Amino acid sequence: MEILNEIEKHIVFLGFSVRKFGKNVVVIEGVPPDVRTGKEEIILREVIEQYQEYKHRDILSVQDAVAKSYACRGSIMSGDRLSHSEMNSLIDQLFSTEMPYVCPHVAELDKMFGRT
Known part of the structure; x- marks a missing residue:
């Protein structure tokens, strides 16, 4: 809940609408249009978890960490079926x-492969 409070304005900017309902309960009232039905809670939880990982690395602004977390966790996973x-x-x-050929994690990949 503490992390959610910290990043709430950023997830609202992405298109989530949440309402606190008690001490540790959140009601998801709206989601970005590209979040698949049935994945709302999973995506929000994973964005929060991924944000925590980025936050501990101290390499990104809050806005960048939330956006990159959402991009990863909101993505279509292997095995997901899509219509045409x-x-x-x-x-x-x-x-x-602007850059259709670049992943938001390209800097991290470069670092892992010794490209700086």
Whole structure:
């Protein structure tokens, strides 16, 4: 809950809407449009967990850590089935970005492979 309070404005910016309901309970009232139905709680929990990992590395701003966490955890996983329209939408979204050929973790990959 402490982490959620810390990053709440950033997850709201991503499209989540949460309401605190008691001491340690959160109601998810809205999610970004690309979060698949049934994955809402899982995605939010994983974003919080991933944020904690980034936070301990002290390498990113809060906003960057939350955004990168969401990008990883909100992604489509191996084995997920997509319709043709979902596939086309993903391709359209990818090529509408400024850097469609770069992963947000490219710096980390470079470091792991000794490229600095």
